[in-house]
Amino acid sequence: MNPIMIKRFLNKSYLCGILPFATNDLDKVSKDSKTAKSLIANHNETGWDRLYMMFSLDEFGVSSPELHSVFQSGFLGTTLGVIMGGIYRTRHTYLNFIERNQATVFRDHLEAKKKLQDQVTINFGKGAFYWGWRLGLFTSTYVLITTSISVYRGKSSILEYLAAGCITGSCFKMNMGVKGMVVGGLLGSALGGLAGGLSLTIINITGTSMEDVRYWQYKWKQERVKQEQKTFKTYEERKDFPLLKHHNEKIGPAGETLTALDSEPAVNTSH
Structure with a gap:
């Protein structure tokens, strides 16, 4: 069989999808394509360029994914520090209160419980403050350094x-x-x-x-924000939206747009 006929047969046949060779250039990416140019641009980026992009905001004023992960870790560390510090500081409050107030005379048991609750609340606040900002600062600093080095090195x-x-x-x-x-x-x-x-x-x-x-x-954060905005917009467009309902009761439907103000006759206030 003629080799040219074999080539045409392979190009038009389903066999080209399963055979380990190809006879066309469809899989070759041109250097002038948008994908190739973006890859070349990313390859030519330096570590300082990537760090600058990490600490820069986009056109919508949103931080980069790397910086967003730092904020998340700091918030999570602060939350864990508040919970752990508060529990650690108040675990012996009950026993200490009993030991220190054995000779104290309270008017009734309600006053004693109130004093104990006040002491527990104060100790919880002290422990939460002491460990909250420390653990939050520790985790955010740790993640910031790891992320910055990773972004600078590109891996x-x-x-x-x-x-x-x-x-x-x-x-x-x-x-x-x-x-x-x-x-x-x-x-x-x-x-x-x-x-x-x-x-x-x-x-x-x-x-x-x-x-x-x-x-x-x-x-995921962007999708959550979009869903929240979509839900609020749908709720806002309802006829029984409280803010719009109150507006219509006070001003009337004619005041929903600014053009209605121009169409209304002027009120003569002179006497």
């Missing part, structure tokens, strides 16, 4: 977790002097490396990357 590895743990641990023990900073840095590196190794292992098993995780966290 994720155990290196940024070790560096972030060392820096954050040293800063956390700064009030204890040089020895405390060294111990805090070593302990932070160990814990950071453990957390980083566990995170990277899970990511590799699932076949994703940290960039994908941050991206989808950002997309």
Whole structure:
């Protein structure tokens, strides 16, 4: 059979979808295409360019996915610090209150319960404040350093977790002097490396990357905001919307648009 006829047969046949060779250039991407240009532009980006984009806002004033993950970690750390610190500070409040007030004479049991509740509330607030901002600052700083190093290098590895743990641990023990900073840095590196190794292992098993995780966290937030806006808009367009109903009762349907104000006759206020 003529080779030209074989080539035409393969081009027009379904066999070209299962055979291990092809006779066309459909899979070749032109260098002038939009996809190729975007890949070349991303390849030519430097680490400082990526860091600048990370700390920049888009045209809608929204932060980057990387910076959004830092905010989320800081909020989560603060919340956990408030809960754990409050519980830790109030766990012995009941026994201490009984020991310190054995000789105290209260008017009735309600006064004693009120004093105990006040003491529990005060201790919970102290513990929540003491640990809340510390754990929030610790987690946000740790995630900020790991994310910044990862963005600058353009990839994720155990290196940024070790560096972030060392820096954050040293800063956390700064009030204890040089020895405390060294111990805090070593302990932070160990814990950071453990957390980083566990995170990277899970990511590799699932076949994703940290960039994908941050991206989808950002997309989920956008979808949630869109759904909230859509729900509020649907509720606002209802006839029984309280704000619109009150407006129509006070002004009337004619005042729903500005053009209705021009069509109304002027009121003579002169006497």
